[in-house]
Amino acid sequence: MKREKNLWWIPSLILIIFSILLLTTNVNAQYKNGFDLSNLDKSADPTKNFYQFAVGGWVKNNPIPDDQVRWGSFTILAEDNNKILREIIEAAAAKQNWEKGSAKQKIGDFYAVAMDSVKIEKLGYKPIIPDLKKIDALNKKDLVKFLAEEYLNGNGYIFNFAVTIDAKKSDSYIPHLSQGGLGLPDVEYYTKDDNRSKEIREKYLTHIANMFKLIDVNPELANQYAQKVLDIETKLAKISNTRLENRDPIKTYNKMTVDNLVKLSPDFNWKEFFDGLGLTNLNLVNVAQPKFYKGLGEVLNNVPFDDWKIYFKWNVLRSSANALSSPFVNERFDFTQRYLNGAKAMPPRWKRVVQSINMTMGELLGQLYVEKYFPPEAKERARKIVDNLLVSMKERIEGLEWMSDETKKQALTKLSTFGVKIGYPDKWRDYSELEIARDSYAKNLERVSKWSRKQMLARLGKPVDKQEWFMSPQTVNASYNPTKNEITFPAGILQPPFYNQNADDAVNYGAMGAVIGHEITHGFDDQGRKFDEKGNIREWWTKEDGQKFQERAQKLVNEYNNFVVVDTFKVNGALTLGENIADLGGLTVSLNAFKKTEQYKKGEMIDGFTPLQRFFLGWAQVWATNARDEYLKMQVKTDVHSPSVQRVNGPLMNIPEFWEAFNVKPGDPMRNPDDKIVKIW
CATH class of the missing domain: 3.40.390.10 (Collagenase (Catalytic Domain))
Known part of the structure; x- marks a missing residue:
């Protein structure tokens, strides 16, 4: 691409570049x-x-608001965006006769049912009872089949699987296996014996036990369950890379045939797992952390199967907590936000639901956002x-x-050859196969997870979509993607104090x-x-x-x-x-x-x-x-x-x-x- 060398026109451009942005009409006085x-x-x-x-x-x-762990330009702008998004979402939720399948129908229905706290409180943990019963009925011989089914349902246990761009053949996608299975935010919290790490582990044990108590496990048994979960996660942590080791894209690129994966990790039936995902002709896979998969078999074999079932239940609890009744929400908040991050109070429900929509259907919401606030x-x-x-x-x-x-x-x-993405996608993500209803917050989250996994698996065998975005337009951030060699600046960050x-x-x-x-x-x-x-x-x-x-x-x-x-x-x-x-x-x-x-x-x-x-x-x-x-x-x-x-x-x-x-x-x-x-x- 030809680049202009004479930059005399920059000053005037800078002064007018976003003059038409309606967002800037509400600029905070300090800017x-x-x-x-x-x-x-x-x-x-x-x-x-x-x-x-x-x-x-x-x-x-x-000063930091009680419901925040930090307060600065990014969070202030994100909060301002949240208010704008709330207006858009609540306008959609106020009507029930939108065209079925439209962005407003899906966004509105998701928000309406997620905000129905009376219904959610009444349900308690009923939305996850089928998952818990499924785990109770699980046999060891069905473990691999179970893990594949759960992956398709949006749940990842023990390890992570994704379809990503091949870092040495960037015009194609490749299945990607990486370490996982941990409930704490860093591997070293399990492996270090400094005072902070030991304290976090003790608090984590209490948190796990408290969550099990909420599904009617007696206190003594709940404490035993917590220890079993921590023991399993510690074993997984000890075969995992550190966060620093995972920064190196060369060390985490280990492309191999499925046959070689089987040799690396022979105690797990990989063919059955991939077949369960519908990937029956899979040949190549990237294994980000070979030592994790080499050690996985020993962990699987040395942990009693009944302990694995407890671990799976824990994963259901921690991943579903925020969609359940307030005791689950409060317990999860107290550990992850109040203790680990220092938050003083929980954000209001509307803000948590807006965040949930951003995380699950961000680009769909983004269509409504830019339509009103970021013209072409x-x-x-x-x-x-x-x-x-x-x-x-x-x-x-x-x-x-x-x-x-x-x-x-x-x-x-x-x-x-840098690619540049500004504001919002030229081609929006297709959400037509995603169904959202006003029946249950938990069910809608499950639907989104299933849809998302289906969309990702569908990439295999197709050329890389250069137009695909990995950030929603309303995101207050920017990024560089090395496998696409592109930079992205969503509409959300193109406001004061940044511009x-x-x-x-x-x-x-x-x-x-x-x-x-x-x-x-x-x-x-x-x-x-x-x-x-x-x-x-x-x-x-x-x-x-x-x-x-x-x-x-x-x-x-x-x-x-x-x-x-x-x-x-x-x-x-x-x-x-x-x-x-x-x-x-x-x-x-x-x-x-x-x-x-x-x-x-x-x-x-x-x-x-x-x-x-x-x-x-x-x-x-x-x-x-x-x-x-x-x-x-x-x-x-x-x-x-x-x-x-x-x-x-x-x-x-x-x-x-x-x-x-x-x-x-x-x-x-x-x-x-x-x-x-x-x-x-």
Whole structure:
């Protein structure tokens, strides 16, 4: 694709790009002029802690609502979106005579029955009694058949199976087996003996027992059941990869024939399982974690079958709890949100149901969302700003002093073939075979699960659908997909504070420009760089350039490893490396584009700040966040993203323009020593 090199028209484009968005008519007052000076903490020194200086006032004045575990730009915008979605959904639910099969009929019926708390309370756990009885009647010889049937019903026990894009043949799909079967959010909570992990396991035992008590298991037996569940999950955890190990797409690509899978894992009847899924002629499969499947047989054989039945019941309970009566909902919330994440109160029912619709029928709801709030003109204009950042990345690659011409040529080829998705799909997902009725919330969730599994299995043997989206239009996020080599920016994120039509270029480039640059850089981070322009894992780097990249990336790992988040919990520099590279690259690429604007060239001050200073203030504003300590402890263990304070400060410590803007001198905390400065993209 041809890229424009002359960017003189960027400033005017930036000012009008989303002028027609109706969403911006309700912009929060703090974003009215791009950056609210009350966000500042003027008592803080920007050379010591820029995050505190830039948004310390915001942090002080925006406490976390009781039903949230963190509160910041993403959550605030998501909450605003929830209110919009609620209006759309409740309008659909208010009528029962929509055309059968229409989006409004399905969305409205799903919401209406999910909001019928009187009916749900009356049912108690009756919706799952058939599942529990099925497990009671299960014989060991029927285990594989049971697991296949349950998979088709939307339930995954012990391991995970999916149909995904083949990472070395990205024009086709492949069956994909991966580790699974755990109820806690991280493998290491089962295997580590630090105080936090041991405490979590004790709380988890109590939670499991409490859930069994709710289906009338006596307390003593419920405690025994909980221990059996934890024992099984611990065995599965010990043969599982860590979260860090699973970041590597090369290590998790192990394509083999079904015959070789049988040799790897001979104690499980794989042919019967695949036949049960309707995949009778299956030949090849990718096994993400071979050691898990090698050890699976021993776990299956060493656990008494009656214990497996208890484990299966637990999985029914934990996966269905939020669709059952309030005792189940409350117990699940108390452990997963109140204890693990620090939430103080449960969100109102309407909000939980909106989230449920987003998770199960997000694109169907998205059709109604964009119809009202994101017209086609906005989509076209948004594409142009993304193109500008792609041009900036091209210039950055061309100017790299550490990369050879041979690798640069390959990098530029990959960049030139980036796919870009803006706002909403050109072709909507087909929901015509999905049936939704006003009979039962639990039944509707089951219907969606079955439909979703059927849709996924139907991919096999078909060419990859390049138009398919994996994020709904209302999502407040953005993404890079390495196997498709594409970036996606849903309509939900194309709003203040990420993009603000009332703001100056500096703030918009520091915010949305850096977000766009972030996703572009993911194509060249420590894992994205392993994929070529077609989305295939391929070594397109020279050996020398690969080593230079690793050396630079390791400096970033070392930098983030030293960041203390809360108490003794630090950022895991290796786990968060990809996101940290993307943050640094995104800021650098966006800054490169911002320097072409008239605002930057003129250097006129606004509210006492230069354009360059406002650029970095815009960056900080995006990440202004309050988070509970429990959430932060969970985040550093399980999330590939660094917490917000470190996301703001970390990249800036490596950017000379930031030092210039705020007079950061050698030796100041916001400036890395010369031998530790990181420059990649």
